[in-house]
Amino acid sequence: MKYRHILIIVLLILVVDQSLKFWIKTNMFMQQEFIIFPNWFRIHFIENEGMAYGLKFGGDFGKIFLTLFRLVAVVFGFYYLNKLVKEKYHKGLLICGALILAGAAGNLIDSMFYGLIFNDSVGYEVAKFMPAGGGYGSFLHGRVVDMLYFPLYEGYLPSWVPFKGGDYFVFFRPVFNVADAAISVGVVTILLFQKKFFAAHQHPKQPTESNNTVTNDHIA
Known part of the structure; x- marks a missing residue:
């Protein structure tokens, strides 16, 4: 697997992630939801101040x-x-690494820029992209769209x-x-x-003195 394949995976996930977030932000108001499949799947718009799945981390700082x-x-x-690709690690590990990297980058874009490019989704108002009055926050203070x-x-x-x-x-x-x-x-x-x-990159156990010692008890 080549490094460009990693970049393609990351780019595809970013396009899907950001396209959906952009659509949600410019077409839905906060807490609005659409039922996709009754009883188990909904599109429900909220914004996350902190980490994944709505977890939070310590205020403004x-x-x-x-x-x-x-x-x-x-x-x-x-x-x-890139280092793992050069060392020819397992393809599955590289794909998983690309997924994790793409996910981290997707939420990073929200946190860095969404406060600058969208106004707030308040009440039944739908946010606008690049509003004349500026965004709802400053650089690094954007909220992640879920x-x-x-x-x-x-x-x-x-x-x-x-x-x-x-x-x-x-649940x-x-x-x-x-x-x-x-x-x-x-x-x-x-x-x-x-x-x-990681099997192909595990180092074999180094020989020890005990398992390299030749016993001479039965040698005349």
């Missing part, structure tokens, strides 16, 4: 830190994947369920985006197939 961390991680990711929602189960849990019995429960509750999904698929696949992915 945390936002800047997280965005800069993503930037460093993406730059290093391109360098490191929209994929899979509430596979919604209802009250049976009373016999420990701790949560009788509570209203939704899967987090709303995420294509970039989040790419990161998750890449990470989980590496964890599941790590032995196969």
Whole structure:
């Protein structure tokens, strides 16, 4: 697998991720949703202040830190994947690395630029691209657009369920985006197939003094 194939995978995921986010941002108001498949798949527009799946990280300073961390991680990711390609690592590992890199880059674009190029989605108002009055935030302070929602189960849990019995429960509750999904698929696949992915590059055990010693007990 060549490095240009990595770049193509990253570019394709970025195009899909950013195209969907752009459409959501310019066609839907906050919390609006469309039901795609009843009872299990919806397009539900929210904006995420922090990390993937709606997690948050430490206010304004945390936002800047997280965005800069993503930037460093993406730059290093391109360098490191190029290194893995040259060392001829397993194709599956390279594809997973491309998925993770594309996902990180997709959310990084939101964090860096969306505050500059979109105004806020307030109430029933749909955001405009490059509004005359400027965007809703400054550089590095954009919010990540999320929209994929899979509430596979919604209802009250049976009373016999420990701790949560009788509570209203939704599975899967987090709303995420294509970039989040790419990161998750890449990470989980590496964890599941790590032995196969790294087998050809594992260093053989170095011989020790004990297993190289020739015994002469039975030599006359």
